[in-house]
Amino acid sequence: MTFDKKHRPQVLSDVVFASSDVQQTLEDYANNKRDKHLLLYGPKGTGKSVSAELIMRERLGSIWQAGLAEPFNAKAYAAQHDSFGPILSQWNWQLSAGALAGCSIVDEIDQFTLPMQHKLRAFIDQYEMGVVIATTNNLHLVDGPLKDRFRPVFVDYPSVAQWVLRVVAVMTAEGIPITSSQAQVLLSGFEGSGRTLNDWIEDYVLRLQGAVHKLTNPAASGVTPAQILTIHNTTEGK
Numbered sequence: 001m002t003f004d005k006k007h008r009p010q011v012l013s014d015v016v017f018a019s020s021d022v023q024q025t026l027e028d029y030a031n032n033k034r035d036k037h038l039l040l041y042g043p044k045g046t047g048k049s050v051s052a053e054l055i056m057r058e059r060l061g062s063i064w065q066a067g068l069a070e071p072f073n074a075k076a077y078a079a080q081h082d083s084f085g086p087i088l089s090q091w092n093w094q095l096s097a098g099a100l101a102g103c104s105i106v107d108e109i110d111q112f113t114l115p116m117q118h119k120l121r122a123f124i125d126q127y128e129m130g131v132v133i134a135t136t137n138n139l140h141l142v143d144g145p146l147k148d149r150f151r152p153v154f155v156d157y158p159s160v161a162q163w164v165l166r167v168v169a170v171m172t173a174e175g176i177p178i179t180s181s182q183a184q185v186l187l188s189g190f191e192g193s194g195r196t197l198n199d200w201i202e203d204y205v206l207r208l209q210g211a212v213h214k215l216t217n218p219a220a221s222g223v224t225p226a227q228i229l230t231i232h233n234t235t236e237g238k
Contacts, residue, residue: 013027016162017155037133055133056103060094069105072087072106074110087132095129101130
């Protein structure tokens, strides 16, 4: 299993958001408290797609299974379909399994041509039995009348300070329990997305594990990776 998949958020509360208001809004969607179609937009790597998938999973609850909840990528979808029958079928399957309402994900909705966006608008105007959760990095490419059918929510990069608890959790899961202060040191100089953060943490995990192995009789000495993290030469140059 890759590092990314191993530490992929499992529930919506695992996702780190820059805004508490955004987090609350998405939790409302996950708890079936909101029914307007949802459009997550913002820079690449801010957790839009994984948030959409976790919202869907939590909305569907115990009936969730891969076959009932596969996300659609707009570009790939449009290459195979010229209508939204597959989304309607997905909703019907979910409803027949006991869902309160249907739920579908359309990633990169801006990749639909303008005529296809018009068809999606007509589709969601006609059918009110489900919710579409869409994502985009390019809000300006989404047709205005279609966008009006959605609740647009801007998802931004969290600050370094907001990533601290995530870093502590991942490092601890890797057998390297560290403090928040040590996580702050580890994050020194970090900028970027959650995907970049995973690469950053993986680099440290490998470096710290390698440093332990280079020590003479590390098991006998009781030296741990977390202790090595406090040594200056394991953090300089990052």
